[in-house]
Amino acid sequence: MKVMVGGTFDPLHDGHKQLLGRSFELAGAGGQVTIGLTTDTFASRKVHPIRTFSTRKAELVIFIENSRFPASWHIEPLSDRYGPAIDADFDAIVVSEETLPVAVEINKLRRQKGAKKVDIHQISCVLADDGRWISSTRIFRGEIDIHGHLLH
Template sequence: MKVMVGGTFDPLHDGHKQLLGRSFEIAGADGQVTIGLTTDTFASRKVHPIRPFQVRKTELEVFITSSRFPARWQIEPLIDRYGPAIDADFDAIVVSEETIPVAVEINKLRRQKGAKKVDIHQISCVLAEDGRWISSTRIYRGEIDIHGHILH
């Protein structure tokens, strides 16, 4: 199965790792996972600082390689919220609770263009020790670490 997933992945935290792991699980051993990684320009809309694209890409590559997922994979620059998902030939998109509206919109735009609808797989966001979502913003604020442990 051909699967797409996207994000800024900075810093790469346990929620991101669950999202990526689920993407590879859905793809299966003979599948393909395309990871859209936000460009520096697109990521600059975030409220916290973002490390450069190449640094984030390398961190993703190390995680994926060390996880030994059997599916083929590639990382593509994501210049907007949809990336190639409107026109690409793929079967499923994996999103979190936070980003499901984007996936719904992608299917709407695909339908308008006459492209086939893709399956949407939503994962639950990973919770930190305090019961709130692990997020890059919370990590950058110094509230939690990448595993959701409380820092103060």
């Protein structure tokens, strides 16, 4: 199966790891995962500083290689909300609760272009020790670490 997933992945936290893990699980041994990684320009819209594309990509590569997922994969620059998902030939997109509306919009735009609808697989956001979502913003603010453990 051909699967797409996207994000800024900075810092790479347990929620991101679950998102990526589910993507590779769906793709399976003969499948392929396309990971859209936001460009520096697109990521600059975030409310907190973001490390460079090359730094974030290197961290993703290390995580994926260490995980030894059986599917093939590649990382593409993502310069807008949709990336190649409007036109690409793929079967499924994996999103979090937070990004589900983008996937719904992707299918709407694909339908308008006459492309096949893709399956949307939503994972639940990983919760921190306080029961709230793990997020890069919360990590940047010093509330939690990448595993969702409270820092104060």
